[in-house]
Amino acid sequence: MASRVDVAVIGAGPAGLAAAVAARERGAERVVIIERAEQLGGLLPQCIHNGFGLLYFKRDMTGPEYEKAFIDMARSRGVEAMLEAMVIDLDAERGITAVSRRHGYMKIKPGSVVLAMGCRERARGALGIPGTRPAGVMTAGTCQRFVNIEGYMPGSRYVILGSGDIGMIMARRLTLEGAKVEAVVEIMPWPGGLIRNEVQCLHDFGIPLLLEHTVTFIHGEERVEGVTVAKVDAERRPVPGSDRFLPCDCLLLSAGLIPENELSCRAGVEIDPVTGGPVVDQNRQTSVPGVFAGGNVVQVHDLVDWVSWEAEAAGRSAAAYADKGRLKRADGVRVLPGKNIRYVVPQFISGKDDVTLHMRVTRPGLKATVKVGGVMWKRYRTVRPSEMVILEVKGQALREAGVKGELAVDCEIRGGD
Amino acid sequence: MSALETEVLIVGAGVLGAATARELSRYKVDVTVVEKNVDVGWGITKANVGVVCQGRDTLEFRPEYHRTRLLWRALPLMEPLCRELDVPFKRVGAYLMIRDQVLKEKLDKLARRTESLGLGSDRYYPYPELKEREPFISPEIKGGLHDPEIAVVHPVYLTQALMENAVANGVRLMLETEVEGIEAGHTEFRVRTSRGEIRARYVINAAGEWVDRIAAMVNADDFVLFPIKGYVGVLDRNCAELAGSLLAVLPEEPGDMNIVVPTVEGNLLFGIQLQINRRHDRSTTDRMARKALENARRIIPEISEKDIINSFCGYLMFRNFEIGWHECEVAMSARVPRFINMTIGYPGVSASPGAALEVVEILEKDGLKLVPNPRFNPYRKDIPDFSMLSEKERKALIKKDPRYGHIVCRCETVTEGEIVEAIRRGATTLDGVKFRVRPGTGRCQGGFCGPRVARILARELGIPLTEVTKAGGASRQVPLRTKQLLEEGGGDG
Numbered sequence: 001m002a003s004r005v006d007v008a009v010i011g012a013g014p015a016g017l018a019a020a021v022a023a024r025e026r027g028a029e030r031v032v033i034i035e036r037a038e039q040l041g042g043l044l045p046q047c048i049h050n051g052f053g054l055l056y057f058k059r060d061m062t063g064p065e066y067e068k069a070f071i072d073m074a075r076s077r078g079v080e081a082m083l084e085a086m087v088i089d090l091d092a093e094r095g096i097t098a099v100s101r102r103h104g105y106m107k108i109k110p111g112s113v114v115l116a117m118g119c120r121e122r123a124r125g126a127l128g129i130p131g132t133r134p135a136g137v138m139t140a141g142t143c144q145r146f147v148n149i150e151g152y153m154p155g156s157r158y159v160i161l162g163s164g165d166i167g168m169i170m171a172r173r174l175t176l177e178g179a180k181v182e183a184v185v186e187i188m189p190w191p192g193g194l195i196r197n198e199v200q201c202l203h204d205f206g207i208p209l210l211l212e213h214t215v216t217f218i219h220g221e222e223r224v225e226g227v228t229v230a231k232v233d234a235e236r237r238p239v240p241g242s243d244r245f246l247p248c249d250c251l252l253l254s255a256g257l258i259p260e261n262e263l264s265c266r267a268g269v270e271i272d273p274v275t276g277g278p279v280v281d282q283n284r285q286t287s288v289p290g291v292f293a294g295g296n297v298v299q300v301h302d303l304v305d306w307v308s309w310e311a312e313a314a315g316r317s318a319a320a321y322a323d324k325g326r327l328k329r330a331d332g333v334r335v336l337p338g339k340n341i342r343y344v345v346p347q348f349i350s351g352k353d354d355v356t357l358h359m360r361v362t363r364p365g366l367k368a369t370v371k372v373g374g375v376m377w378k379r380y381r382t383v384r385p386s387e388m389v390i391l392e393v394k395g396q397a398l399r400e401a402g403v404k405g406e407l408a409v410d411c412e413i414r415g416g417d
Numbered sequence: 418m419s420a421l422e423t424e425v426l427i428v429g430a431g432v433l434g435a436a437t438a439r440e441l442s443r444y445k446v447d448v449t450v451v452e453k454n455v456d457v458g459w460g461i462t463k464a465n466v467g468v469v470c471q472g473r474d475t476l477e478f479r480p481e482y483h484r485t486r487l488l489w490r491a492l493p494l495m496e497p498l499c500r501e502l503d504v505p506f507k508r509v510g511a512y513l514m515i516r517d518q519v520l521k522e523k524l525d526k527l528a529r530r531t532e533s534l535g536l537g538s539d540r541y542y543p544y545p546e547l548k549e550r551e552p553f554i555s556p557e558i559k560g561g562l563h564d565p566e567i568a569v570v571h572p573v574y575l576t577q578a579l580m581e582n583a584v585a586n587g588v589r590l591m592l593e594t595e596v597e598g599i600e601a602g603h604t605e606f607r608v609r610t611s612r613g614e615i616r617a618r619y620v621i622n623a624a625g626e627w628v629d630r631i632a633a634m635v636n637a638d639d640f641v642l643f644p645i646k647g648y649v650g651v652l653d654r655n656c657a658e659l660a661g662s663l664l665a666v667l668p669e670e671p672g673d674m675n676i677v678v679p680t681v682e683g684n685l686l687f688g689i690q691l692q693i694n695r696r697h698d699r700s701t702t703d704r705m706a707r708k709a710l711e712n713a714r715r716i717i718p719e720i721s722e723k724d725i726i727n728s729f730c731g732y733l734m735f736r737n738f739e740i741g742w743h744e745c746e747v748a749m750s751a752r753v754p755r756f757i758n759m760t761i762g763y764p765g766v767s768a769s770p771g772a773a774l775e776v777v778e779i780l781e782k783d784g785l786k787l788v789p790n791p792r793f794n795p796y797r798k799d800i801p802d803f804s805m806l807s808e809k810e811r812k813a814l815i816k817k818d819p820r821y822g823h824i825v826c827r828c829e830t831v832t833e834g835e836i837v838e839a840i841r842r843g844a845t846t847l848d849g850v851k852f853r854v855r856p857g858t859g860r861c862q863g864g865f866c867g868p869r870v871a872r873i874l875a876r877e878l879g880i881p882l883t884e885v886t887k888a889g890g891a892s893r894q895v896p897l898r899t900k901q902l903l904e905e906g907g908g909d910g
Contacts, residue, residue: 036824036827084823086824086827086830088824088830097808099811099815099822099823099824100822100823101815101819101820101822101823101833102819102822103822104812104815104816104819104822105808105811105812105815105822120861120864120865121861121864123726123860123861123862123863123864124727124862125651125725125726125727125728125862126723126725126726126860126862128706128722128725128728130700130701130702130703130705130706131700131701132699132700133699133729134887134892135886135887135888135891135892135893135894136892138863138864138867139864141864142863142864142865142867142868145868146868146895147899149868150868150872150882150895151898151899152882152883152895152897152898152899153895153896153897153898153899153901153902154894154895154896154897155896155897156897156902177899177900177902177903178902178903178905179902216703217700217702218700222887222888222889222890222891222892223891223892223893238703262828265655
């Protein structure tokens with residue numbers, strides 16, 4: 001690279017775009033996004049459904065509209081982008097190695113780095129579904145790309161394993177394409193995605209949602225011919241005798257998203273085993289100085305609006321770091337997930353400033369109270385693992401409570417599940 | 418259509434057929450290979466875990482067995498062969514381990530026999546010493562006998578390389594050509610295939626899984642085969658450090674084959690609970706998967722379910738299973754002259770170079786003139802593996818062909834250049850590309866690169882995307898255009 005890069009952003013999805021824009025706004029001179037795909041936007045271009053931007057833009061937008069709004073901002077702020085460029089290495093001193101057809105083999109040493117690689121879907125192998133290995137088994141997101149970007153259909157009769165948001169959205173999309181969706185099969189007693197998707201994508205189209213069921217076998221030699229579906233017990237093991245055959249020519253998988261942190265690991269970034277993403281402080285700085293992270297690479301969000309906001313924080317911090325060559329860590333207090341809380345991000349906060357805590361509960365419940373140590377509490381009518389709980393905590397309240405060292409967050413349920 | 422005439426017809430392009438074809442390509446002999454699949458090495462070969470062994474881990478390893486002689490002969494050939502063909506070969510060594518001190522006697526016996534046969538001196542390491550060499554093994558293990566000779570190869574890569582080299586040396590390869598019937602004449606065989614008749618003086622039956630069916634066509638099936646399968650799990654590369662060698666537990670019951678083994682690519686495989694099987698059934702079951710994981714964790718407790726990125730069924734054909742001992746054969750049929758059966762079953766990959774030599778000897782003895790092929794070139798260059806190259810090599814490659822700067826598979830760092838080269842060398846399907854240059858074999862299992870590889874295939878082959886298949890036949894990945902179902906009023910919705 002000819003001149004110095006202040007902030008390098010890895011990934012041009014909603015997180016990368018927002019981080020780059022924020023870094024420019026915070027004064028970083030040269031901000032470069034490195035993106036492996038052929039276009040900006042990450043997965044947004046294939047998310048042609050609505051429901052984006054309700055919080056951020058106060059408007060109901062489609063994925064491509066949301067993406068365009070951010071691409072326009074990035075253009076007008078002078079963010080640079082390299083497409084079809086893949087970062088193959090990131091070292092602990094922020095040294096980036098990337099390759100692309102156009103730029104060849106590149107070494108970049110930016111002032112700071114924002115990790116914005118997003119997440120990937122859990123594949124068949126990771127789910128360990130027994131059976132044969134025919135064509136017609138793919139993740140819901142891959143199917144979404146084929147249908148919405150490429151203009152092709154992998155089949156005409158579907159079963160969807162997992163009720164993640166992409167799976168439910170694809171159930172509706174495929175139905176609108178004239179295909180038959182036999183069922184969405186979910187191993188847990190509650191759906192994996194948002195209530196609004198359960199209602200708008202499944203109920204409104206009469207697509208059965210089989211809770212506490214799983215696919216126990218894939219049939220078919222060359223192409224999928226059907227799957228065996230069975231009820232599961234409390235240990236999530238198939239109940240003998242409850243199995244039945246569902247004919248289909250395609251099995252879509254929507255059973256979990258995994259933050260994509262191979263590069264983070266190469267740089268030696270500490271990973272939270274629960275979120276699968278980097279451990280970050282309030283500024284979204286990772287354990288490696290000058291390396292920041294935001295969006296689904298840190299934690300899998302429900303809404304893109306929060307991806308943008310989180311990445312903006314990372315982008316601003318990255319600009320500040322690039323400017324001074326350092327940024328004081330905002331990690332005076334460690335936030336600990338307590339009762340019925342699976343994780344809290346950020347894992348470290350300053351303990352003095354206003355902070356937004358993102359968390360997920362372990363079990364669903366009615367009439368829940370989320371307590372942040374002795375600092376504050378908030379009541380919720382319902383809490384569900386699939387819907388992120390987001391709490392704003394005032395710096396003043398933290399200071400007044402004199403929080404030091406550790407801060408536990410608990411969720412108490414009074415109304416049962 | 419007039420019949421194709423050839424001197425030697427090889428039925429099946431698995432590792433045995435390919436090794437035989439390549440061995441014969443040293444001579445001026447007209448050789449044709451027919452394969453019913455769209456690609457080579459997709460039968461039993463693909464279901465092999467790729468361990469190159471001598472078989473000295475079992476007391477049934479007796480010099481009087483044909484299988485033993487084949488392996489003895491084949492083993493020293495494998496490494497030089499892999500070097501000539503530029504395919505990865507990794508001598509990992511193996512520990513045959515025991516969990517019960519009582520079984521130490523059995524290991525001693527094995528070690529004594531290996532020594533008396535002049536094959537080397539395998540050393541026994543008690544647990545504390547073993548742990549120094551393989552730090553992740555379970556404390557349940559009492560010790561292990563080290564066999565330094567054991568190596569691993571990738572069976573499909575080896576087969577592709579053998580076949581590529583054979584074709585370069587003049588062998589004719591016909592894919593998607595299924596043998597439908599064989600008529601044995603006095604001087605030649607008339608072989609009916611899905612692509613017309615082939616007349617051949619000799620038929621080499623290397624049909625792997627279907628070797629008995631092909632033999633039955635001429636009444637040369639004087640043996641019985643039993644299909645056996647076993648679950649194999651594939652672990653993420655981040656587990657590579659868990660085992661540096663093949664770790665096997667001395668079987669405590671028949672069929673108890675519990676191993677953890679590194680692959681040439683740096684993943685670990687684990688398995689394999691063998692069980693008698695229905696023909697052609699390669700499905701995994703939940704029970705097999707759980708049992709295999711449980712057993713693997715008794716070797717290395719740190720192996721975790723969440724690190725399994727894939728699984729498949731190892732599959733093989735045991736010959737004469739009913740008499741309790743698997744014997745293999747490379748021989749001219751006693752009933753049908755000039756018809757040679759190759760029933761190796763296990764371990765076919767290890768035995769393949771030796772088996773190929775035996776076929777050549779049988780042909781020569783029968784009177785086939787073997788004049789050296791002056792054009793024979795034993796060398797073949799592999800497709801460049803971008804992920805393994807140095808910085809300097811990467812730069813040079815991208816400069817030569819910018820498509821090597823375009824990474825398509827992010828998990829395994831596979832470039833467009835490699836994919837295009839795989840297609841040039843004969844890949845016509847998604848699995849064909851995957852089994853040459855690995856896109857989609859990493860942790861995301863093709864979620865990101867699948868659609869992109871399909872597009873490159875369609876472009877390079879000049880076919881519509883709807884015709885791109887996973888593995889030929891009806892396995893089209895995206896058989897329909899959008900709106901097509903609505904226009905045809907298809908589906909029930």
